[in-house]
Amino acid sequence: MSIELCKEGRLGHFKYAVLDFDGTISLVREGWQQIMVPYFADELMRTPGGKEMGYDACYLHAREFITLLTGKQTIYQCIHLNEEITRLGGTPLDPQAYKDEYHERLLRRIDDRLKGLEDGSIDPETLTVPGSYDLLQMLLDHHVTPFCASGTDEPYVLNEARLIRVTPYFGKHIYGAQRDYKTFSKAMVIERIIRENHLSGEELIGFGDGYVEIENVRDAGGYAVGVATNEAERQGIDEWKRERLIRAGANIIIPDYRNINELEAFLFPNA
Numbered sequence: 001m002s003i004e005l006c007k008e009g010r011l012g013h014f015k016y017a018v019l020d021f022d023g024t025i026s027l028v029r030e031g032w033q034q035i036m037v038p039y040f041a042d043e044l045m046r047t048p049g050g051k052e053m054g055y056d057a058c059y060l061h062a063r064e065f066i067t068l069l070t071g072k073q074t075i076y077q078c079i080h081l082n083e084e085i086t087r088l089g090g091t092p093l094d095p096q097a098y099k100d101e102y103h104e105r106l107l108r109r110i111d112d113r114l115k116g117l118e119d120g121s122i123d124p125e126t127l128t129v130p131g132s133y134d135l136l137q138m139l140l141d142h143h144v145t146p147f148c149a150s151g152t153d154e155p156y157v158l159n160e161a162r163l164i165r166v167t168p169y170f171g172k173h174i175y176g177a178q179r180d181y182k183t184f185s186k187a188m189v190i191e192r193i194i195r196e197n198h199l200s201g202e203e204l205i206g207f208g209d210g211y212v213e214i215e216n217v218r219d220a221g222g223y224a225v226g227v228a229t230n231e232a233e234r235q236g237i238d239e240w241k242r243e244r245l246i247r248a249g250a251n252i253i254i255p256d257y258r259n260i261n262e263l264e265a266f267l268f269p270n271a
């Protein structure tokens with residue numbers, strides 16, 4: 001069975017779904033950790049405390065706090081870097097400067113993917129979590145309205161959603177990070193959905209590969225599906241993700257959406 005049950009929860013009454021974007025639907029930015037973690041580790045190594053720790057310890061420390069904040073807007077990881085540099089005796093830059101530099105490095109990595117999607121030389125399906133289109137259609141077939149809530153800046157999310165051809169499934173319900181980061185969070189999106197539609201928590205289902213979105217859905221009383229995709233190979237489980245998704249409180253863990261019929265039967269047992 002491809003579904004790992006972690007916590008019991010009420011099934012089959014869902015009306016709205018909140019889905020993370022990167023790593024949950026899109027793989028356009030696959031490998032972003034390989035950009036952010038060494039960059040942050042290098043910045044920590046510039047501090048007196050970082051030099052004492054050594055590079056390996058700085059790398060592991062950066063990876064840990066980046067992972068715990070995955071799902072939040074990127075600026076929060078940069079704010080934490082700023083705080084850690086101060087703690088280690090360094091003089092930090094403004095968090096926005098770290099975010100801008102990281103994003104420039106990431107865009108250089110994914111530029112060929114974006115160009116290939118735009119000119120048609122890359123099949124959009126190859127840059128999605130397997131079964132994503134089937135998942136989104138399945139939700140719509142069960143009259144579940146999907147919302148996309150991403151920690152990536154909104155203009156980039158809108159463009160990349162268009163390139164991998166998932167915009168029609170979400171319509172206007174695609175939300176991303178704002179320059180004024182305090183005006184957006186996934187928790188805010190969830191709270192708005194529940195408030196505006198007079199929902200109980202059990203009518204909400206969430207899909208995500210990060211600690212934050214799983215916690216947000218669980219805190220709202222919803223059902224949390226942890227998507228522990230091995231992004232590089234597009235198959236199997238990423239054990240690093242799996243461990244943290246379980247710790248965050250996921251109800252179930254899945255590798256992807258390939259076995260959509262099994263997942264549908266599990267989530268909608270009375271359909």
